[in-house]
Amino acid sequence: MPGRQLGPVTDEVRAEILRLHAENLSRNEIMRRVDRSARTVTETVHDAGLTFARSAQVVAATNARQADNKDRRTRAVQRLYDRVERIQDRLAEDEYRYQHVTHTGMVVTVSDEYPPASDEKHLAGAVTGYLNAAARLEAIDAGTGADDALSMLGALAAGIARYAEEDTGGEG
Structure with missing residues (x-):
């Protein structure tokens, strides 16, 4: 979401991204729910050693x-x-x-x-x-x-x- 200043990604946001990922939600749905960019969601998931491959x-x-x-x-x-x-x-x-x-x-x-x-x-x-x-x-x-x-x-x-x-x- 270009141009938006949401501040640093907190541990709470990371945990929420990973929780939603565990529920098999899509990258786009996670982005909407946590109000973060695709890059933030993808990097958080990849940093945890996970993927969106289904x-x-x-x-x-x-x-x-x-x-x-x-x-x-x-x-x-x-x-x-x-x-x-x-x-x-x-x-x-x-x-x-x-x-x-x-x-x-x-x-x-x-x-x-x-x-x-x-x-x-x-x-x-x-x-x-x-x-x-x-x-x-x-x-x-x-x-x-x-x-x-x-x-x-x-x-x-x-x-x-x-x-x-x-x-x-x-x-x-």
């Missing part, structure tokens, strides 16, 4: 989030396939029913052996869209593209965490 917690939270998202994708894919099957079942019926607006503005229900070309075209487009969306979602969990990128980012994050540990003497 890599194990971050990994656990990330893994939980990824599992939740995978479950969501699985359910979404199933719904997409259900819609495709409903459309295909409708087209496979012996009689195709649809509503048509006459030139006088009346809505009538029409039964025919086949759907009108425009319906067939729209339904085929919907099926194609649903199948493409399902394939894209399934590819995420099949390790094509997205998993490779996540793996690379995970390796990068692990490397940064190792570097930070080495930089702080392996404590924290």
Whole structure:
């Protein structure tokens, strides 16, 4: 907090910073609560041989989030396939029913052996869209593209965490 004159950091302030750190509060939250700069909070924590690295917690939270998202994708894919099957079942019926607006503005229900070309075209487009969306979602969990990128980012994050540990003497 540039330009602020808060005076020297007392033992009481240091103790409060370390107490809040022990409660797993973030650096920013500790700064707000003790009304001190990021530098003061960081130096106090580092002088006590501690860090703000929470890599194990971050990994656990990330893994939980990824599992939740995978479950969501699985359910979404199933719904997409259900819609495709409903459309295909409708087209496979012996009689195709649809509503048509006459030139006088009346809505009538029409039964025919086949759907009108425009319906067939729209339904085929919907099926194609649903199948493409399902394939894209399934590819995420099949390790094509997205998993490779996540793996690379995970390796990068692990490397940064190792570097930070080495930089702080392996404590924290």
